[in-house]
Amino acid sequence: xxxxxxxxxxxxxxRENELREVQRIAMVGGVVVDLRDGxxxxxxPEYLAIHGLPPEAAxxxxxxxxxxxxxxxxxxxxxxxxxxxGTPTASRCG
Numbered sequence: 001x002x003x004x005x006x007x008x009x010x011x012x013x014x015r016e017n018e019l020r021e022v023q024r025i026a027m028v029g030g031v032v033v034d035l036r037d038g039x040x041x042x043x044x045p046e047y048l049a050i051h052g053l054p055p056e057a058a059x060x061x062x063x064x065x066x067x068x069x070x071x072x073x074x075x076x077x078x079x080x081x082x083x084x085x086g087t088p089t090a091s092r093c094g
Contacts, residue, residue, distance in 0.1 A: 020044075023044065024046055024049075027050060028046065029044045029045070029047025029048070029049070029050050030043070031043045031044070031047050039062040040059075041060070041065075042058060043057065043059075043060075045058075066078065
C-alpha cells in the first residue's frame with residue numbers, strides 16, 4: 001500500500017512539474033481568488049514571474065493588489081471584482 005501511495009505521489013509531482021514547465025514555456029500563469037470568506041488568493045510562480053512580482057506576493061492582500069493597479073483603473077477594477085461590494089461570492093474564470 002505504501003508503494004502505491006508513493007507512486008501516486010510521484011505521479012502527482014510529475015504532473016505538477018509538467019504543468020509548471022508548460023506554463024513557463026507558454027508564458028502563462030494562474031491565480032485563484034476565493035471571495036467566499038474574505039479575500040484569499042494564490043498565484044502560481046509563473047504568474048509572479050510574468051508580472052515581475054517577488055515570491056512573497058503569491059498570497060498578497062487585496063489592498064496590495066489594488067495598490068499595484070494604475071490609479072485610473074482602480075475604481076473600475078474594484079467595481080468589476082465579484083464580492084468587492086462586501087458580499088462574499090465565488091467566481092471562476094476560464
